[in-house]
Amino acid sequence: MVTSRTRPPAAPQHNWLLLLYKVSPRPTAGRVYVWRKLKRLGAVLLHDAVWVLPDTPRTREHFQWLAAEIVEMGGEALVWESRLVPGASDDALVRQFVEPTEAAYRSLLKGLKQKEVDLAGLSQQYQQVKQRDYFQSGLRAQVREALISARGGAGE
Amino acid sequence: MKWVTWENVAVDRMACAWLIRRSIDPKAEFLFITPGAQTLPKGAEPFDIPGARLSHRRGHCTFDTLLREYSLKDPILERLADIIDEADTVQEVAVEPIAPGLDIICRGLRLTSPDDQTALERGQLVYEALYAQLAAEPA
Numbered sequence: 298m299v300t301s302r303t304r305p306p307a308a309p310q311h312n313w314l315l316l317l318y319k320v321s322p323r324p325t326a327g328r329v330y331v332w333r334k335l336k337r338l339g340a341v342l343l344h345d346a347v348w349v350l351p352d353t354p355r356t357r358e359h360f361q362w363l364a365a366e367i368v369e370m371g372g373e374a375l376v377w378e379s380r381l382v383p384g385a386s387d388d389a390l391v392r393q394f395v396e397p398t399e400a401a402y403r404s405l406l407k408g409l410k411q412k413e414v415d416l417a418g419l420s421q422q423y424q425q426v427k428q429r430d431y432f433q434s435g436l437r438a439q440v441r442e443a444l445i446s447a448r449g450g451a452g453e
Numbered sequence: 454m455k456w457v458t459w460e461n462v463a464v465d466r467m468a469c470a471w472l473i474r475r476s477i478d479p480k481a482e483f484l485f486i487t488p489g490a491q492t493l494p495k496g497a498e499p500f501d502i503p504g505a506r507l508s509h510r511r512g513h514c515t516f517d518t519l520l521r522e523y524s525l526k527d528p529i530l531e532r533l534a535d536i537i538d539e540a541d542t543v544q545e546v547a548v549e550p551i552a553p554g555l556d557i558i559c560r561g562l563r564l565t566s567p568d569d570q571t572a573l574e575r576g577q578l579v580y581e582a583l584y585a586q587l588a589a590e591p592a
Binding site: 330333334337354364425 | 461542
């Protein structure tokens with residue numbers, strides 16, 4: 298039996314942005330403010346140490362502004378461009394972005410199957426989830442379809 | 454007067470340039486630098502650059518900062534600032550349906566323009582139109 302000595306092709310690597318910051322514990326409003334913005338962006342906190350986002354023009358702008366805001370409130374912040382060393386896999390990291398997004402899409406699909414549907418509310422939630430859908434989940438189109446057919450009010 | 458900002462202009466900077474020409478400095482001349490450039494052109498006022506006097510403040514866009522810094526009191530401009538805030542910054546609630554569309558149109562304008570200068574010029578039309586329509590709507 299012939300075993301191939303060549304390694305399997307490495308998964309394509311992603312470019313990431315890292316945010317490292319420190320704000321004073323008091324007043325707590327500043328800390329909460331930064332934390333909420335990071336959650337809203339869908340950033341992932343790795344090992345209680347560093348906040349990660351996929352590198353896109355949009356995430357770059359948001360991280361840069363957030364870093365400037367942290368400095369404005371008397372804290373310290375640095376935004377880093379980063380990439381794993383060749384051979385290392387960022388699949389697990391990608392999953393940390395994909396899983397919460399897909400869970401949110403699934404809960405929207407479930408919500409759309411209810412008897413009394415708040416379509417306006419669900420479509421707004423869809424818009425918000427879509428903003429954090431950095432890896433283009435296949436569920437996005439499903440939710441969109443479900444929203445559109447619910448809009449038609451056909452309700453088969 | 455000369456004004457300088459980062460290249461690759463989008464929603465907030467197009468709006469700022471429109472506002473500067475309209476209400477602050479009709480003869481404004483705009484210059485562009487690469488993000489993070491350490492030296493600014495001499496005598497030029499930087500805007501929408503992190504750390505500048507005219508940039509984001511407390512989570513609001515630079516357009517909003519311009520309104521405060523130059524004491525521009527106009528409810529239509531305030532309304533516009535709310536829309537640009539939502540288009541350009543991370544907000545927890547979304548109450549301006551125009552915002553995501555405006556963001557995309559401005560990004561697209563930059564994509565279809567040969568340079569930042571042209572993109573700013575084209576952006577003027579968008580903001581002129583937006584202002585006129587907001588002014589025509591009941592508050």
